[in-house]
Amino acid sequence: MADAIEVEHLIKRYGDLAAVNDIAFRVASGSVFSFLGPNGAGKTTTTEILEGLRRRTEGTVRVLGLDPWTDSRPLHDRIGVIPQDFRFFEKITPREAIEYYGSLFGTRPDAGDLLARVQLADKAESRFDTLSGGQKQKLGLALSLTNNPEICFLDEPTTGLDPTARRAIWKVIRSLKAEGRTVFLTTHYLEEAELLADRVAIIHHGRIIADGAPSDIIAAYGRPARIRFEAPPALADYLRAHLGLPVTAEDGRVEVELHEKGDVVRILSAAEASGIRWQQFATEQDTLEDVFVRLVGQMDEGTLKTETAT
Amino acid sequence: MRWTRILADFKIVVRSYVRNPVALFFSLIFPIILIALFGLIFSGSGTAVIPMTVLNLDHNSPASQEFMDALNSTSFVKLSFVNWSASSFAANLGANDDTVGLIIPEGFEANFTAHRPVNVTLYTDPEDAASAGQAVFVVSEVTNAFNLKAANGSAILGVNTENVGSPVYTYIDYLIPGLIGFSILTSPMFSMVDIAASYRKEGIFRQLSLTPLTRAEWLSSHILWYMSLTFVTAGIMIGAGIVLFGAHVTVSLGLIPFLVAGPFLFVSLGMLMGSVAKTPESAALIGNIVTFPMMFLSGTFFPVSDFPPGLQAFAHVLPLYYVIDGMNQVMLFANAARALTDVLVVFGIAVVFFLLAIRFFQWRDE
Ligand SMILES: Nc1ncnc2c1ncn2[C@@H]1O[C@H](COP(=O)(O)OP(=O)(O)OP(=O)(O)O)[C@@H](O)[C@H]1O
Ligand SMILES: [Mg+2]
Numbered sequence: 001m002a003d004a005i006e007v008e009h010l011i012k013r014y015g016d017l018a019a020v021n022d023i024a025f026r027v028a029s030g031s032v033f034s035f036l037g038p039n040g041a042g043k044t045t046t047t048e049i050l051e052g053l054r055r056r057t058e059g060t061v062r063v064l065g066l067d068p069w070t071d072s073r074p075l076h077d078r079i080g081v082i083p084q085d086f087r088f089f090e091k092i093t094p095r096e097a098i099e100y101y102g103s104l105f106g107t108r109p110d111a112g113d114l115l116a117r118v119q120l121a122d123k124a125e126s127r128f129d130t131l132s133g134g135q136k137q138k139l140g141l142a143l144s145l146t147n148n149p150e151i152c153f154l155d156e157p158t159t160g161l162d163p164t165a166r167r168a169i170w171k172v173i174r175s176l177k178a179e180g181r182t183v184f185l186t187t188h189y190l191e192e193a194e195l196l197a198d199r200v201a202i203i204h205h206g207r208i209i210a211d212g213a214p215s216d217i218i219a220a221y222g223r224p225a226r227i228r229f230e231a232p233p234a235l236a237d238y239l240r241a242h243l244g245l246p247v248t249a250e251d252g253r254v255e256v257e258l259h260e261k262g263d264v265v266r267i268l269s270a271a272e273a274s275g276i277r278w279q280q281f282a283t284e285q286d287t288l289e290d291v292f293v294r295l296v297g298q299m300d301e302g303t304l305k306t307e308t309a310t
Numbered sequence: 311m312r313w314t315r316i317l318a319d320f321k322i323v324v325r326s327y328v329r330n331p332v333a334l335f336f337s338l339i340f341p342i343i344l345i346a347l348f349g350l351i352f353s354g355s356g357t358a359v360i361p362m363t364v365l366n367l368d369h370n371s372p373a374s375q376e377f378m379d380a381l382n383s384t385s386f387v388k389l390s391f392v393n394w395s396a397s398s399f400a401a402n403l404g405a406n407d408d409t410v411g412l413i414i415p416e417g418f419e420a421n422f423t424a425h426r427p428v429n430v431t432l433y434t435d436p437e438d439a440a441s442a443g444q445a446v447f448v449v450s451e452v453t454n455a456f457n458l459k460a461a462n463g464s465a466i467l468g469v470n471t472e473n474v475g476s477p478v479y480t481y482i483d484y485l486i487p488g489l490i491g492f493s494i495l496t497s498p499m500f501s502m503v504d505i506a507a508s509y510r511k512e513g514i515f516r517q518l519s520l521t522p523l524t525r526a527e528w529l530s531s532h533i534l535w536y537m538s539l540t541f542v543t544a545g546i547m548i549g550a551g552i553v554l555f556g557a558h559v560t561v562s563l564g565l566i567p568f569l570v571a572g573p574f575l576f577v578s579l580g581m582l583m584g585s586v587a588k589t590p591e592s593a594a595l596i597g598n599i600v601t602f603p604m605m606f607l608s609g610t611f612f613p614v615s616d617f618p619p620g621l622q623a624f625a626h627v628l629p630l631y632y633v634i635d636g637m638n639q640v641m642l643f644a645n646a647a648r649a650l651t652d653v654l655v656v657f658g659i660a661v662v663f664f665l666l667a668i669r670f671f672q673w674r675d676e
Binding site: 051052053054072073076077079081083085086087088089090091092096099100101103104105106127 | 314315317318319321322325326329330512513514516517519520521522523674675
């Protein structure tokens with residue numbers, strides 16, 4: 001199937017600032033793509049360019065085969081959008097808002113169903129200015145679905161939501177994917193991206209610094225898996241001498257990197273054989289969040305090796 | 311343009327408005343307050359009656375008596391009669407601390423019935439500008455009424471007599487079309503300028519740009535709303551004028567085109583002003599610069615015909631002038647031809663502003 005979104009050499013300048021500085025990526029139809037990056041990285045700028053809300057300075061952008069800026073009208077019939085800072089008419093209720101969008105798009109959404117789907121049914125008749133921040137976000141999500149969109153652009157849809165509400169939104173995102181829709185998701189919750197996204201791109205200072213499936217990115221940039229003991233440094237010395245594996249000791253913790261499957265057994269028997277008292281042990285693996293923090297940190301220090309995981 | 315979308319947006323506008331109790335209260339109460347306030351300040355009731363000293367040199371002829379009666383019936387002036395000599399009239403006025411005086415010349419009746427020009431002489435004291443203005447206004451209105459009568463009397467065919475015995479219009483009668491015009495101007499101008507700026511800032515326009523609603527449809531639904539509001543406030547003002555001050559104005563279907571075209575014009579103009587401005591502050595400033603001169607110089611509070619010639623010329627370039635003049639023609643003078651010209655002018659300007667507003671106002675940032 002053709003790619004839902006194609007971006008090449010995209011540049012957006014605000015005066016002297018290149019908020020988006022020559023990026024390229026593609027999003028396959030029907031997949032969930034997550035766009036990650038620290039504050040001010042250029043996520044919203046990119047997202048709004050894709051949505052046809054902002055004009056690009058340079059580059060080519062195709063969304064569903066259309067140029068989002070010049071073909072915004074036909075594009076908007078086929079995409080759903082929650083902006084990062086979703087605001088609506090203050091005195092209007094969620095039910096009225098959905099009916100309004102339904103009349104504008106000429107669709108007949110079932111307001112009750114849609115609100116139940118985003119867990120907002122109990123606030124169907126409350127005015128927008130009385131909704132909490134999270135409830136407003138949920139209405140934004142419901143509205144973005146009134147026109148039965150092929151692509152959903154969600155710019156931080158779960159920011160400010162409580163853990164249950166966040167899980168409800170995850171469920172919606174999964175169901176969107178199951179229905180064959182493409183999802184373009186911006187988030188600061190790395191676990192969310194790791195759970196939901198088929199592919200992620202990490203953007204920083206307007207440049208994409210890593211791009212690929214979450215597991216591939218972790219494999220490419222994460223540290224190897226580790227086993228960790230709570231033990232005195234003497235254990236580190238012992239293991240270093242007997243195993244030939246990298247060992248570190250810090251704050252009453254001893255960590256040994258795992259290079260092969262059998263390593264776990266070897267390390268545990270060596271620890272037993274040492275006769276040194278240790279308390280707990282656990283295996284550890286980098287999450288997308290660990291990788292993200294490290295990549296962004298390295299880029300800020302100027303030590304990032306730019307290779308791309310695929 | 312799709313009516314379903316205009317109506318859907320209209321519903322949102324109406325709900326937003328009626329769910330704001332303060333705004334609703336003021337838009338219904340404000341017209342009454344305006345009428346009551348200006349009616350009390352300027353109408354003949356209460357302290358606004360000015361004393362006028364009259365020297366009748368035409369020996370109480372019937373025509374001069376009729377002129378006095380007409381002045382009296384405006385209830386703007388209280389006449390007192392003196393027998394001073396014409397040459398010492400002004401000096402005596404000053405000595406008596408009277409600020410307004412009137413001389414009816416000898417031969418008033420003879421000249422008037424013979425259709426020869428004749429002038430009454432009005433003395434006013436520039437230091438008492440309020441009385442002076444009111445005296446000039448009253449005397450010129452009564453003079454106009456007399457001239458109309460005289461003109462009818464001399465009409466060749468002699469059938470065009472509908473103005474004989476017509477009432478002398480009081481200030482409150484002028485005030486009603488003026489204040490309706492005032493609210494047709496102010497309520498859309500101030501709120502559209504504000505909406506243009508705040509919807510852009512809050513991202514509501516950006517949100518709407520993602521829907522099939524067009525800018526023309528959005529603007530139309532707002533025009534529709536301000537038209538509805540205008541019908542209500544005009545009704546309230548006319549009712550209040552009649553009940554509180556016994557105004558005699560004609561309420562006819564001829565009023566409708568103005569209550570439609572007026573909001574059409576000023577909603578469009580307000581949106582245009584709000585759109586050309588880059589920031590909410592400059593939008594408010596531009597809005598005020600455009601609104602305030604119109605608010606006072608279009609015949610809202612005083613008939614434009616009483617203005618000095620320079621200001622009259624200026625009034626004629628203000629769109630609100632044509633709205634108010636047209637309503638005066640309908641409600642007071644039964645001058646359909648002039649009302650029609652006025653309404654065509656208003657519609658023409660409205661269409662231009664509507665197109666410009668749509669051209670200048672953008673949903674999206676670059
Ligand atoms: N309209 C604008 N004019 C000038 N600079 C802008 C504008 N919009 C964004 N920027 C700048 O562009 C950069 C990228 O902003 P953007 O909103 O895309 O970041 P983001 O990745 O979405 O951040 P966040 O995670 O905080 O939402 C920032 O440095 C921001 O200050
Ligand atoms: Mg953002």
